[in-house]
Amino acid sequence: MNLHAVLSLALALAAQAVQAEAVSGYRFLDESTRAMQDDDFENPGLVAVDRGSELFHELRDSEEYSCSSCHGQDRVKLDVRQIARYPVYDPNLGGLVTLQKRINYCWETSLDRFPLTPGHADLIALETYVRNRARGEKVDVRTDGEMAALLAKGEALYHARFGQLDLACQHCHVQHQGQMLRGQKLSQGQANGFPEYRLGQGRITSFQQRLTECFVSFRAEPFEAGSEEYDLLKLYVTARGNGLPIETPAVRF
DSSP: OOHHHHHHHHHHHHHHHHHHSOOOGGGGSOHHHHHHHHOTTTOTTHHHHHHHHHHHHOOOTTOOOOHHHHHOGGGTTSOHHHHTTOSEEEGGGTEEEOHHHHHHHHHHHTSOOOOOOTTOHHHHHHHHHHHHTTTTSBOOOOOSTTHHHHHHHHHHHHHOOBTTTTBOHHIIIIITTTSEETTEEOOOOOSTTOSEEETTTTEEEOHHHHHHHHHHHTTOOOOOTTOHHHHHHHHHHHHHTTTSBOOSSOEEO
């Protein structure tokens, strides 16, 4: 094997090693944005946590139960290890279930309220509040059993090209991670901080909303809100970050 071939092989192996290591988007931030995320008085995403707390403890007229009736005041009965395992497989709910879908199911069946749409601000606030309970817990999505086939579908979507720019998720977040795009450093696109506060949008943002923004940016037709495709992508991207600490609500650009 000549020197050129050896160097090519070494570079390919090094690239694979970099891709295999899960790195939070936090590592790609400047110091001031990290400080903002770390300070509960400065992190703008904590407004959504406060709103989620209101909804979690809310007892409406004629209602007998609130979320806290089952899960305790300030979420004390929620199992942080279970939160860190979402998305999960639940055959009773039709298969793949995201945390947002689980919350919405409880909202409808346990509280007898109208279900919230995937982009509804109250649903995102509740998801933020619940996932914030597990902040610091390591992401631990199952990748075996029934999840294996679903993960394969999610991975296929992650590598599929979309839109007029003919781009896939992996082009930005695998091939070009760490490089600059429009003044921002491309991260691995990990999901451990979602819902996260996006400074560019000035709002708390769910994973699905962020994917929709990505699709629009490379001139592709987004999937339908709440679609299986979005859930499969969330599963794959979240599992890709297994072992990373939950940062919800993270602060990103």
